Amino acid sequence: MSTLTTVPRERRLRDALARAPQAWFALIFLTVVILLSLLAPLLPLDPDTTDLDAMSAPPSLEHWFGTDQLGRDYFARVVFGGRISLLVGFLAMIAATAIGALVGLVAGFAHPRIDNLLMRLVDFLSSIPWMILVIVASVFLRPGLVTIIIVIGGFTWMTTARLVRAETLSVKERAYVGYSGYIGERAPRIVGRHILPDALPTILVAATTNISQAMMTEASLSFLGVGIQQPMASWGSLLQTAQGSLQQLPHLALIPGLLIMATVFSFNALGNTLRRYLSRGA
Amino acid sequence: MALYIGRRLLQVIPMLLLISLVVFLMIQAAPYDVVDSITTPNMSAETIEIIRQRYGLDDPVLVQYFRWLGNVLQGDLGYSLVSQYSISADLAAKIPNTVILVVPAYLTALALAIGLGLWAGANHGRRIDRFIDGASAIGLATPPFWFALLVIYLFGYYLNWFPIIGMHTVGQDDLIDLLRHFVMPYLVLTVAFAPELLRYVRSSTVSQLREDYVLVQRAFGASRAEIFRNHVSRNVLLPIVTQIGVALPLLVTGAIITETIFGWPGVGPYFLTATKSLDYPVILAILLLSATLVIVGNLIADILYVLVDPRVRLERSRS
């Protein structure tokens, strides 16, 4: 029985991918970028060695992305910058998705009074423009890697919470959930056994949105100088540095930006494909 | 109708009070305050105490809060710790600069979004739709500040068409000069605003075209153009009116990054300078202002929606 249902499911996913060429681009691009980031320390890449013979060099065979003003290999810097950008993106996404899912599940399942309270909190946090909120929070904490993850994760979960709450409310109405309550299953068990699995697709799609949003936010903050701090570098802070030498070395600005764009685009494309697949399937 | 607006207003007020309380407590929690910024290490403890008393910092927190709130309601947002200038006066000088940048850019983005979104939605699944949708997906993934750098490089450095920084050339104050400074940040902002609006218009057009009334109109011999002009576009565009409310906070915070990159003397650079120098009263004043605008904007959006949509209009006035 299970094989009967899983086979068409996989085929449907393949069909969904086939109809969306951008999803293929996304898969391939993200695989390459993530692999490069994971393997970076094992590769013969050093973002800090300076090549005094080639300072501010344009892209060449030796230095694929050229070098910066100090003669550091820009390809290596971009790869290591990507590590930080992706790390922040993933961890902040996990934080935001986890908080959002938890708040959403509790709000949707618990007593209406608790629901009301949680949703007022969501409204309250949503009423502050995210740029301001995140910048203010990053000011009150000391800027840096951990801070930025906490700040993005802690202040961007509201949309996820709303989506998961709505899903929980609709799942709760289904007969088997009511039956579980009737035969005396405890609330956490009902949520874990019945509601969470049904809300999982929603959470998954929200996660893809969260990661591209987190990466974009990190890049903005680092670009503005309130995110990742020297000597650490992310794509956003590479762009900040590149701004100063834009006239002489435009490629230093071009490359990290293109990578941010392609990564965000890819996560969005995957999310859309996933959503389309899930809405037709099951 | 009046009842509905009244009820919405009643919901808004506690929210505003809560935000103001949080902002006030954050000012309290800040590692140093007004007195720290005007005292010097060689002042005696008594002098500092006298100054504290004069600022009312010895009063109970609640008393201080209501005094502060009273000031805020009269438009007094306090003073910058760094420059000692009145924040209200500073903002009054900065906000108009932001407004003249944001409003044209937003309206252009909205017009683009409506035009292209309807066009794409009407041709759902065809080449032009895929092209417009793809372009908006790319636009959505483009970091605005990076796009700004590209624009600066191309039009500022390479082609040398436009000045890359500021709002006026020193000594020049004419409109042409302002426009030359205006073009690039305007372009960047327009591109930053448009994709999300465009996606909204497109998807709403697509879903309207699936409605039964479209089929009925076809059955009654209406041409594609007629259905689109007389029925679909109206259903798509009415809810967009509410966007005017939602966009209200953009008047202050809509261009923080763009203004900073282009050295446009609006709220953005003011805010970021304050952030970097830990000028808490300024940061929190802007936080308070923008949150207020979001809440008021949502209220306006809701009211506009009720005014615009005949279905809600009736249900709401009955209830």
Added chain:
Amino acid sequence: MTDVLRVAGLTVDIPNRDGVAVRVLHDVDFTVGHGEIVGVVGESGSGKTMLMRSVVDILPETAIRTWTACEVDGVDRTTRSRGDRLPVSMIFQDPMTSLNPVRRIGYHLVEVIRRFQGVTGGRARQLGIEALDQVGIDDPARRFRQYPHELSGGMRQRVMIAMALLAKPSLLIADEPTTALDVTVQAQILDLITDLRREARLAVALVTHDLGVVAGTCDRVAVMCRGRVVEVGTTDEIFYDPQHPYTRALLAAAPGTEAAGGSLTVSGGVASEWVDASAVRVQHSTTHASLVPAEVAP
């Protein structure tokens, strides 16, 4: 005497999601005579609605339609240009969604008046209000100014009928016009349609899955199964002398012909049992010309 509508050899294919063409209508012949009410019955998915949508040219965009004949009032309509107006009006199942929610009732009516009668302004308004009155809507001038959501379902279906009449049709196609309505309202709408047939000398094609409606309203019945018309006959012939096995099963499944409502399903909905049988077509020998009620016969 010619028929109001004569369709022959109608075949429609619609590609599914994987691009494979699915045949929703197989070589269908269908006629409606002057002043006649023809019922079209069958389970959902039997092609009833697609048949009607073929006639008024509102098939899904991807559909491929071929036919050997389509005559309306004796005029060939197999090839016709886009601006060409057919004297056929169609009303739909769900009157709640048939009208544009952000346009007033009057707007809908005036649009049709302008398009089909070339009348605009105050005169069009006048005609619109008269049409509302004609379909039995009280206080038509007030209703004219209201939005669709301010009217009940039955009233909205009356508005749809008023729109249909304003297009000056010879044929009214009613696709399950009462399914979404309360039982009492259903009867009123059916009465209205029957009255109009007499007053406006209208022929009606009534799509329904409700055999009770057919028995009470129709002169002739076409039974559809899996995209084919399997049996055609007078209402009496179909009810008392069904020839096709599918028709018999359909009648057996009905909870009693007087009972209104209830979705019609044969043998637990497995129409595939009748795949082979549906290739057989039963045409009762009676010609439909003799079925026209005496009072409308010329």
